[in-house]
Amino acid sequence: MYVLIVEDDKAQYEFIDKTLKNMKDVSRVERFSTEREFYDRFEELAADKPDVILMDIMLRWDNPARQMEQPPEKVIREGFYRAGLRCEKMLADDERTANIRVIIYSVLDPEDLPERDGVEFLPKNFDRKELERAVRR
Amino acid sequence: MRQYEQIASVVAEALRQEELVGIVEVLKHIAKAVDAYGCILWEVAPWADFDSDPPAGQLFVLASWFDEGQVLPLHEIPLDGSANGLALLTGKAQNVRSIKDDARTFKHTYITDELKLTSMCAVPITFSEKCTDADGERKMTRATLSLYRNRPDDYFKDEEERFICQMAELIPPLYESIRDRVGRILLGKINSILDNIQSEVEQRAETSGDFMAPVKEGLDNVCREVAQTFQAVETTIFLEDRLEAENVFKLFATTWPKWSQAKSSYLPRKDEGLTGWVLEERKPVRIFNLATFRDDRENLRRTFPGIQWKDSLNIKQSASEILELPKDALPPLSFMAAPILKGERVLGAIRCCTSRKAPWFFVERQLNVLTLVAAQISRFWSDWQKHHEDQEENRSWQTLVTNISALNTNVQDVLARGVFAEDDLYRRILRLAKHVIRGADILDIRLYDKQNGQLYFAKPKIGSAWVRGSKQEMEARAAKRFRVTQPPADSDPLGVKVLFDGKTQVVMNAEAVSYRSQTFPETTRIVVAPIEVQKDVVGVLDVRGTGNRPFTSHAPRMAEILGQQLGLYLSLWQSEQQQRKSEEQQQQVFADLWHQIKSPVRQTFARADSLVQRVTSDGWHPSDEEKAHSIERDLRMLRGVARKAKRVAGSAGVFGDLAREGELKLSTKSMTPLRQGETVKMLIEANIDTQHALEDKRDIRFYVVEKSFALLTRNTVRVDRDFIEQAISCLLDNAGKYSFDGTTVLVSCGEVTRDQERFVYIAVKNEGLAIAPGEVEKCKERNWRGEWAKLTTGEGSGIGLWVVDHIMKAHGGKLEVVPTTNEGVTEVRLLFPISN
Numbered sequence: 018m019y020v021l022i023v024e025d026d027k028a029q030y031e032f033i034d035k036t037l038k039n040m041k042d043v044s045r046v047e048r049f050s051t052e053r054e055f056y057d058r059f060e061e062l063a064a065d066k067p068d069v070i071l072m073d074i075m076l077r078w079d080n081p082a083r084q085m086e087q088p089p090e091k092v093i094r095e096g097f098y099r100a101g102l103r104c105e106k107m108l109a110d111d112e113r114t115a116n117i118r119v120i121i122y123s124v125l126d127p128e129d130l131p132e133r134d135g136v137e138f139l140p141k142n143f144d145r146k147e148l149e150r151a152v153r154r
Numbered sequence: 155m156r157q158y159e160q161i162a163s164v165v166a167e168a169l170r171q172e173e174l175v176g177i178v179e180v181l182k183h184i185a186k187a188v189d190a191y192g193c194i195l196w197e198v199a200p201w202a203d204f205d206s207d208p209p210a211g212q213l214f215v216l217a218s219w220f221d222e223g224q225v226l227p228l229h230e231i232p233l234d235g236s237a238n239g240l241a242l243l244t245g246k247a248q249n250v251r252s253i254k255d256d257a258r259t260f261k262h263t264y265i266t267d268e269l270k271l272t273s274m275c276a277v278p279i280t281f282s283e284k285c286t287d288a289d290g291e292r293k294m295t296r297a298t299l300s301l302y303r304n305r306p307d308d309y310f311k312d313e314e315e316r317f318i319c320q321m322a323e324l325i326p327p328l329y330e331s332i333r334d335r336v337g338r339i340l341l342g343k344i345n346s347i348l349d350n351i352q353s354e355v356e357q358r359a360e361t362s363g364d365f366m367a368p369v370k371e372g373l374d375n376v377c378r379e380v381a382q383t384f385q386a387v388e389t390t391i392f393l394e395d396r397l398e399a400e401n402v403f404k405l406f407a408t409t410w411p412k413w414s415q416a417k418s419s420y421l422p423r424k425d426e427g428l429t430g431w432v433l434e435e436r437k438p439v440r441i442f443n444l445a446t447f448r449d450d451r452e453n454l455r456r457t458f459p460g461i462q463w464k465d466s467l468n469i470k471q472s473a474s475e476i477l478e479l480p481k482d483a484l485p486p487l488s489f490m491a492a493p494i495l496k497g498e499r500v501l502g503a504i505r506c507c508t509s510r511k512a513p514w515f516f517v518e519r520q521l522n523v524l525t526l527v528a529a530q531i532s533r534f535w536s537d538w539q540k541h542h543e544d545q546e547e548n549r550s551w552q553t554l555v556t557n558i559s560a561l562n563t564n565v566q567d568v569l570a571r572g573v574f575a576e577d578d579l580y581r582r583i584l585r586l587a588k589h590v591i592r593g594a595d596i597l598d599i600r601l602y603d604k605q606n607g608q609l610y611f612a613k614p615k616i617g618s619a620w621v622r623g624s625k626q627e628m629e630a631r632a633a634k635r636f637r638v639t640q641p642p643a644d645s646d647p648l649g650v651k652v653l654f655d656g657k658t659q660v661v662m663n664a665e666a667v668s669y670r671s672q673t674f675p676e677t678t679r680i681v682v683a684p685i686e687v688q689k690d691v692v693g694v695l696d697v698r699g700t701g702n703r704p705f706t707s708h709a710p711r712m713a714e715i716l717g718q719q720l721g722l723y724l725s726l727w728q729s730e731q732q733q734r735k736s737e738e739q740q741q742q743v744f745a746d747l748w749h750q751i752k753s754p755v756r757q758t759f760a761r762a763d764s765l766v767q768r769v770t771s772d773g774w775h776p777s778d779e780e781k782a783h784s785i786e787r788d789l790r791m792l793r794g795v796a797r798k799a800k801r802v803a804g805s806a807g808v809f810g811d812l813a814r815e816g817e818l819k820l821s822t823k824s825m826t827p828l829r830q831g832e833t834v835k836m837l838i839e840a841n842i843d844t845q846h847a848l849e850d851k852r853d854i855r856f857y858v859v860e861k862s863f864a865l866l867t868r869n870t871v872r873v874d875r876d877f878i879e880q881a882i883s884c885l886l887d888n889a890g891k892y893s894f895d896g897t898t899v900l901v902s903c904g905e906v907t908r909d910q911e912r913f914v915y916i917a918v919k920n921e922g923l924a925i926a927p928g929e930v931e932k933c934k935e936r937n938w939r940g941e942w943a944k945l946t947t948g949e950g951s952g953i954g955l956w957v958v959d960h961i962m963k964a965h966g967g968k969l970e971v972v973p974t975t976n977e978g979v980t981e982v983r984l985l986f987p988i989s990n
Contacts, residue, residue: 026753081893085942097944
């Protein structure tokens with residue numbers, strides 16, 4: 018199984034990464050660490066589809082750099098609070114990626130999130146067993 | 155009857171008379187006393203010239219009596235060529251034994267063939283009233299009394315002539331006494347009528363609400379009494395109703411039968427006619443005969459400069475129809491008018507025209523009485539106007555208060571629901587202004603665009619002037635903007651001036667001060683009041699009148715109040731919005747803090763649990779290097795996560811303290827000296843934790859300049875350790891978040907003087923997102939984050955530096971942010987006061 022982690026926090030990523038790499042049925046783990054990286058590598062993702070995407074909700078747009086491009090207007094308007102949902106919508110709107118299994122993995126309460134068909138939710142409790150079960154389902 | 159008895163009888167008769175026509179009764183008594191068939195009282199017309207050769211001028215019949223009640227179709231005879239004229243010229247009685255044969259007499263067929271008068275005696279008399287002669291001088295009015303017989307060979311004997319002269323001497327005082335009495339009676343009646351109007355008004359107002367009807371009825375009665383007293387065909391009253399239109403004098407009451415054809419209003423201008431002259435000049439006028447106005451024009455203009463009259467009604471034709479007399483048998487179409495004044499101000503005019511019976515024309519004394527009537531009307535009308543204005547003002551204030559009360563309730567409801575619609579509010583204010591400010595025809599609100607320095611029209615507007623012209627013209631008018639200059643020029647619109655000094659501008663008469671509006675040239679009056687929000691003038695309420703309907707004296711105050719009220723509503727809405735935003739931000743801060751702390755708290759537990767599991771269940775020996783390294787790494791991660799949790803929890807604590815108390819207070823017991831060794835150790839460990847929290851590939855390093863901390867051995871700085879760790883943790887976290895990849899964050903210690911006070915500082919310097927000079931203070935504001943900062947962090951509440959600023963203030967120190975240099979280096983310093 019190829020799992021893509023979309024997560025900007027190093028500590029949280031390491032926890033997830035360690036958990037997944039301990040799973041025998043997970044052969045490959047990749048990571049996108051910012052929303053910008055997700056946009057930039059979307060075609061790559063569409064061409065080489067993961068089996069599961071573990072998606073954090075609150076993602077920063079990019080790392081600080083000396084020359085930075087202006088992000089899309091909706092990113093400025095909506096902010097980082099809904100970055101993961103924007104990424105998930107990109108996947109759903111593209112027929113190449115619409116069928117990829119997406120697990121929203123977040124500390125936010127599910128009531129705060131809009132409901133979407135085909136999108137699963139897993140609370141970020143840092144419970145390895147729970148994470149493993151969710152990925153395998 | 156003996157002569158003195160006859161004289162007494164005449165006097166008694168005169169004293170009985172309460173009407174001007176009573177002079178006819180006096181003439182009758184005189185005629186009967188000398189067994190005459192008839193008697194005529196003649197008066198010399200104005201501008202008679204006795205000195206010219208031959209003498210010029212006419213004598214007019216003032217009153218006459220004949221035994222069979224005949225009314226003379228003849229009204230005038232010449233001075234020259236009549237016995238009456240000769241009597242005046244010689245100053246002696248003219249006793250004519252045969253009218254037909256005597257060369258002195260004026261021959262008229264009615265006298266000789268109809269009345270068949272045979273003899274006459276004409277006696278000169280003088281009235282005390284003044285009249286204008288040919289030289290324009292005012293002299294006593296001259297008249298004659300002539301008596302007639304119609305029996306052949308029956309002429310007045312010398313003794314009778316002497317008696318007639320005696321009787322004639324009575325005429326002036328008796329006639330004057332009649333006129334005085336009649337005048338007094340008239341004034342009494344007018345007083346009574348005017349007094350009754352008020353009680354009528356009060357009665358009617360309770361029932362029908364029409365309080366003008368009794369006023370009009372009362373003034374109609376005044377006209378009737380005056381007309382009856384002066385025996386005038388027409389008596390008309392013109393008045394200015396200031397509540398409707400200024401300087402326009404409308405017909406309020408008249409006895410003129412053809413009133414619908416008459417001019418219904420006048421402006422105070424000579425070119426408007428005789429009444430216009432009276433209104434402009436504020437002087438009375440008396441014209442002997444309108445029928446000869448054109449011939450007498452020169453003389454009239456000498457007495458009444460600039461007087462004009464157009465005879466739009468064809469006065470001779472109208473008088474002929476009303477009096478049922480042929481045009482050549484009309485009496486003088488006499489006219490008199492008096493202004494109705496209150497001090498210098500003209501309130502209206504009263505005029506009379508054309509006597510319908512003897513005395514056949516108006517004399518000076520009647521004009522004096524008319525002037526007194528005008529004074530009575532003036533008192534009544536000015537009181538009435540004042541009362542009416544006061545009532546209207548009271549009604550307006552009541553309406554204003556009631557409507558503002560309703561508006562307050564509406565705004566309260568709107569604020570509570572958070573659905574404030576400015577256009578709707580503006581519309582309500584404008585409608586209320588139109589309702590309470592009498593004469594308001596064009597209303598709008600102009601708002602200040604601070605950025606562009608212009609005043610522009612808010613969308614809601616009232617007044618037909620707004621929809622004047624083509625669609626393009628309307629759009630151009632609505633889109634018009636007014637440049638705001640500080641200070642404003644004299645030629646700037648009033649709204650700009652109000653914006654500058656916040657004072658209401660008023661022009662009650664545009665013509666008088668040569669005010670001209672380019673946008674609304676029809677403006678005749680204007681009030682512009684400021685709209686203030688928290689002491690800033692944010693716009694103006696512009697109220698204009700067109701036409702003659704004046705603003706009331708309280709209009710400026712009402713506009714001010716409406717402007718203030720609107721400003722208050724806008725201010726409330728602003729405060730409400732700020733409050734909502736603040737509450738939302740607070741809620742968001744707590745939500746962010748909760749989110750930030752949830753994860754590290756859960757991680758901390760998970761890692762600690764995992765470590766315990768590995769040590770207890772997996773079994774581990776201290777010599778297992780790989781496992782030891784892994785455990786050490788996990789412990790460092792654990793400490794890093796715990797440090798973050800501690801920092802976030804600390805921020806939440808400070809946030810809560812500040813929200814409650816408004817400031818952070820430190821206990822002196824918690825303050826300890828900052829020591830070099832401990833401080834460096836704390837900083838190094840904080841650096842390590844912060845570095846570990848960042849992605850390895852970003853290659854951001856942290857370095858403590860240890861030697862610089864030797865300053866702490868020479869200077870005592872007392873701190874609350876927990877808070878200072880909190881502050882340093884925040885600065886390092888920021889440096890980690892905002893530094894560019896591949897850079898080094900430096901932590902050092904230094905010394906600085908600010909405002910003659912020495913400080914020791916701990917500085918964190920990095921290369922990363924810039925802080926501009928203008929943002930140096932902003933970044934200490936609660937919830938403020940730079941635009942790029944928002945994009946490069948996935949979490950955070952924007953309160954970090956705000957918390958640090960309060961921590962430093964609580965220490966008596968400062969948070970100092972040095973803006974990013976050209977080399978891209980930003981430095982943030984914690985300044986501590988030196989204790990020693």
